Amino acid sequence: MNLISPIQESFSSIKQNKTRSVLAGFGVAWGIFILILLLGAGNGFQEGILQLFSSFAKNSMFIYGGHVSEKKLDKSIQHKKILFNDLDVKIINERYPEIEFISPEVIFRGNSLTIYEQNAAYPQIKGILPDYFNVKIIKPEKGRLINTLDNKEYRRVALIGKQVSNQLFPDEEPLGKEINIAGSFFTIVGVIEKGSLFTQNEQSVIYIPYNTFNDCLTPTIEYNSLVLTLAKKTDATAFENKIKTFLGKRKGFNKEDKKAIFILNFENQVKMFDKLFKGINLFLWIIGLCFLLSGIVGIGNIMLVIVKERTHEIGIRKAIGAESSSIVRMIITESIVITSMAGIIGLVVGGGVIGILNWVIESFFTDKDSLFTEASIDYAVIIFSLSILMLSGIIAGFIPAKKAASITPVEAIRN
Template identity: 30%
Template sequence: GILVGVASVIAMMALGEGAKGAMQEQLKSMGSNLLSIRGGSASFHGAAQGSGAVARFTFSDVDDIASLQSFVKSATGVVTGNARIVYGNNNWSSSLTGVGFDYGVMRSVIPVLGRWFTLDEIVQREKVAIIGVTVVKELFGGSNPLGKTVKINRINFQIIGIAPAKGFSGPQDEDDVVIIPATTAMYRVLGKDYLSGIFVEVTSTALIEKAKSEIGALIIKKHRLKEDDESFNIRDMTEMQKMLSSTTQTMSLLLGSIAAISLLVGGIGIMNIMLVSVTERTREIGLRKAIGARKNDIMMQFLVESVGLTVCGGFIGVLAGIGISLVLSFFAGWAVKTSLLSVVLAAAFSALIGIFFGLWPAKKAAELKPLEALRYE
């Protein structure tokens, strides 16, 4: 129980810290002055309210937001969907993202190999695509995909670039993506006449709140919405970091509960083992007392044995936890971070469990009377 409890804590804390670090790095790469505008469902007692419940943005909204040049550096629309990509005998399902011209710099996805879209390609709805490294691996193996033609949802596209590796964001593989012009995605592939959202780069972090207020007012006025309407939302990176922290805290609480149960079970097991040991060594205890051992000496002996058992279990649990976290990180796709604090806490808790659950058996052993103990068969 001690081993399982400590191993689970070490493994999950390492994975949790690794995931948190990966997400924070991605948020940093996006920039602290980035706003995300999405349509959100207005509801009443949990039910969406008919037509207009979700604000639908168009390129006109992007242009209007971009015109607020006193605090908006750039704005770009995005449209999302699913893609089935076929190359030769290979096929792969991925996420599809249609983007505007400024998206590459704004989200740090300018290709490491190849190039970004031109303005003409976006305006002309050209069938060109940039793919993530996961898609490259699945469809092309080790060969160079640049200039090759693939079918995306049964439409021929030319590969013009490979997006930089991003890794995982939680369970989402950020490299499993196909990026095409937003116009192409809307009118040629997905059959949409509206955007999934808008990204806005604010000129400085000091103007974030002002930008959110002004952009919100602009959308409300243009779409004729009420002030308290929930048909859209504007989030900045600070809010996303708070959401991340909240998720991490919830996960930590859950893992802590599981670990507490495992350690409790392990502690009860240690107590039972020590009680059996006291019974089996009754004559030994009587002999020690007969030759001068005090109550404290007997009690300390059994406490040391109890703590030794739990600390050994904790040490093996730490090693097992590190090993498990490395194996899981291989499948999860992000680096693990085993902190010194988690190891120290695991060792400390193991010792405390040994003291707490070893106290009763140790006290029972110390209170045995020498004559009765020596007569015990």
């Protein structure tokens, strides 16, 4: 089957009717442009949101103690506040080998007045084990994090947030300086890097080793917060159920009591966002395809006009022996050529606009808290879009082609 001749005829027809061809292809070009732009922006938004979760290990879990709300229990347990202690942490760590890192998160409840010379601040003071930084991904802008030796040797060292640094050291380098925290002196070993939206609170926090916290500030027997990280390939949902059951038995509450403990499972949170973005992407595809459908209808209408204009020519072709299949092939080929050219233009322009959008974001929006990162389009989407274009051309030309094939030489002479 010779495809060169119909394609040449299609280009010749397009050149002779440039205005009509441009108007016919505009709808398709616009539809593909909108589809590419929507999907690119959707990917940028998705990456921006998921980037915020990079401040936490994907398989991390935060366990917070609450109050027992079930009234059928013994009076001694009703409204009991659920707290944890070092023995709980030890037993949990030994009982569940799937736990890689675990740390208490103890918050100082007293007067947190922190002083350096004439400057003062009221930050939140937290006592943590070094494993804490494998759960919450905190990076130092200057200096280092708290390590195992700091905790083991009861070192009076502190890791401070950026906001605390600005308040206490507006014109000085903070590393190595001694600050007075609630009456005890600590040496600054690091300043926390400004992170994502989820770690903004860390900018007004001072971290000190857990043992040092108990030694210098308030000896803490119980606390209401644990953080942990699970090994890869661990079923986070199944582990969450196991830890609820264990803590329920150990602390005397019903594991179904949603107010007794609250578990923030980041793996489940990420999965929920993945489902959300799948729904958003499906919605964007529907919108883009609706725009494309309007372009296909436009091309179909134009092809009907073309068939009507070329009725005389088609009749002569059939009179001298042209088969109906060749007429159908000629009309559909022209429809595919117009659709493909318009679609490729839409793809190129859409890609160009996405490139400009990325340049603007990189140049003017460098904040890590941005909910939108680099917009991108997968090659699979481009290939799929081109396939849609070819199919669209066939659909748009099918009815006009069938009408052209039904024209008889007698009808052509009458026209």
